[in-house]
Amino acid sequence: MQQNTTPAPTLTRRKMCGTTLAALASASFSRAGTPSAEKKITLAFFADIHGQLEEHPEMYWAGGRDEIVTAGGVARIAKLMREIRAANPEGTITLDLGDTIQGSGHVAMSEGVTMVDPINALKLDYWLPGNWEVIFGKKVLLDISKKLTAPAVVANMRDENTQQRLFKPYVIHNAAGLKVALIGFTDQDVPMRQPPSFSKGIHYEETDILQPLVDEARKESRADLVVLMTHIGLPKAIALAETLKGVDVILSADTHERTEEAVIRGSTWVVEAGAFGSHLGKLEIFVQDGRITRRDWKLIELRASRYKEDAAVKELVEKSLAPYRDNLNRVIGSTQSPLFRYAPVETPADAVLADALRAAGGTEIALSNGFRFAYPIPVGNITENDLWNYYPINSRLKTGKVSGTQLQQFFERELENVFSKNTKRLFGGWVPRTSGLTFNFHAGRPEGRRIIDMRINGQPVQADRLYTLTSCEREGDLESTVCRMRDVMDVQVLDVDAHQAVRRYLKEHSPVTMGQPGRIVSLDISPAVRSQFIN
Template sequence: MNLSIAYLNDVHGYLEPHPELIFDAERREIKIMGGYSRIYSLIKDIRRQNLNTLVFDGGDTFHGTLPVVKSKGEAIVPVLNKIGLNAMVGHWDFAYGPDQLLNLNDQLNYPVLGINVYNNDGTLFLKPFLIQELENIKIAIIGICSNIIDKTMPENFSEGLKITDGIEELPRYIEQVKMEGADLVFLLSHNGYPQDIKTLSQVKGIDVCLSAHTHNRLSEPSLINDTIIIQCGCHGSFLGHLQLEILDKHINSYKYQLIPVKDDIDPDPEMDRLIEAIMKPYLSFKKEQVGQTSILLDRYNTLESSMDDLLLQSIKEITSADIAFSNGWRYGVPIPAGPVSRWDLYNIIPMNPPVSVVELTGKEILNMLEENLERTFSVDPMKQMGGYVKRCLGLTAYMRIENPQGFRLQDVFIGKERLTSGGIYKAAFVTQQGVPKNLGNNRIDLSIHVVDALANFLQKNSPYRPDVQKSFSLI
């Protein structure tokens, strides 16, 4: 039997084609990519070529763009149901609380899986696995949701839940699905690529791992022991297509293609109409130009990014703060040089939280940054619990990335003055992922929200020409 697997991960609610940053040996360039109507056309073509096709979603699906956030994930449900997926897992999909995820799960025509998400009474919150049978071959799909949901995300994500990394549970479920007759075992995981490599180096019995969370564009599968691992970037800009030749109920050979979802792919007309109806209330935001940028704004950098520099400049200026912080989010499609619309600003931060200020001691800043660096660069993948490095403005840090936990920062300056442990610094920030709520004094949420702060800044500073110093330097 020949089996086809179509795979998406970390689409982050991007319903339509959008700018995407493409890398080659000589340059970076922007191309228009993605969009569920083109993704659906590709999946239909794969199904036409092979009736034995399974389609999976690695999660980070119900969050990331304004229509999806505003509807608490519900706007995208008809799109996903039309595609006809087989299963998914999640992370940002918990953003509206566990009850809303269960509500979304009930609306889907496929399950959200998770062997590692528990209610307080120890029972499983989600279905742990799914077994699909194709031509007398039974394929088990075991799900693992992100292990950081109850650790680094806002508290409402995991109210009443406990989440593990799934390593301890996985062998038990592999044994169970094989007892139920599974010939092949797939792992659908949102723990992240480094985390999945660690898991598969310790746990045997997985044939294919569909990885997510870390936005890796793997043009070739990775092999850990005998397990095939794929991951397909983000924002729906790429679709993974894994073809397996099954002989005597084992994988005899495989082929893989990371398919760019380019703008020369014919969109599916019915899906197009469905998406147009979802997007109709937001067309005015696309038409409302708020300013210009002279440079590409993107988030494709581990230490800092031009998109977050703009965000931090906006909130630092409006608060007259000494420093500014935001989370190192990975999601958010690039904004090319040229006009910037209000829609673009919502793509930067679709939650549109209030701008906040807090007073931090130098010691709190040092501890916060050291914790963040460990969560980004820990030698133990399971302790890598962030996105990118926390975004900072007004701060200059010199660090040695290879140093152990708590000892990476060598010297830190606020403005031109060396940071002192007992100093008090006014910080602007957005969300508790920017500055955890257990830190600082005199924490205040201002009446202005971030999208308006961005719009105000661009109206005064267009075209935007960044004049910021790098926050982190490796020495």
């Protein structure tokens, strides 16, 4: 059911490369002079489902308008995947590209177990662990991997002590009479990007391991097609397409990008399929006489009005979630405007969260991490389930004092992490969200020259003055680190966590109303840009 249709600015995202590609080469002919039959490989995949098993509100944007409709859910994915397999039974490969066991309340409370049966019901061929798969530690990741029927494929995760790979680096999948190599690669920055304790015992390798694996798949395993499954974000996936040789397709995940059109670099196609189970990606590759003749990419919006659910899988989801219903359905507040998290700079939902932290800490400013996960909250009640979706890691709050110079340097670095033209410097999620602190910036400028007019509570920031700050504690960080900001003075860990802070704030301020916050404003990209991929 459609809800809360609101106008959006005209510019929605940077237009990507063309959807069609001329045949890469003319087909070679047999000695008899007739070409062999064309073969079709279908890659059907989703990524970044973040613990979302049911249909839910989702925001789609097109034609200058945002709309929130009911969409997604594992039962809907199951039915469509079954139809895709039926259309190409010998040539379909189904995949999950990671960030599966994190991002919701029931997943946190069960340490991933609630996802196992519903994901297994999809009968996937393979899955790739994402950056958040380590949230419950190495042991839980390995235990969940054993329970999932689809084998995990990832080349760059090793046991820190033995240096043995945790999973297969690649597989050769026989489909439609072709050998398809599927190579997995996940975010190598996990030990820095997530709280360090999460990935203890795991060593992550860099991208230099990939070209030898591609060559091995081509030469030793005689692969007809090479597909690289990645969980490193779209800009970095595109950079790999520009440097690796012999890769036909790069399936991207992590940045939740919706590539309505394939990004093409040479003979390599790069595609990403959104998040939260709200989209399914389908890439068809046609091969004749050893050559790719054509490809077709579709980013499918899983709207409830267009696609039905599988009844058996829906029942399985209900069974998995039943023990958590009463707790997660509890109402904790309300909103008079849609709250969402679909922009790299600032969002209405994050403004509410940052305000809640600031109120709990009693400080001049507060920072909330630039997370990407969580579908929108429409006008109406806010539940415990919504809180867990936006804050799936509940940690105690930290306060401390930082100088104006520290704040300037911190945000210059964070902006570089998000908008750097050098893909090797891109890191983490989106820009940290603020309360009490505002500034304008130029995304296109280099680090150190982006920010102008930084203010705290309306007053220009003074370089040497100390300002009080509230943010969340990250397990494993130094005591003097607050929200990745180092060398914070007079640090205190409060006897209140992020969830308690938000509940208290909503109890006092509901119904909340939050339009475009206007706290961190880019002077060279539109607030309507929903993508990190702007260069």
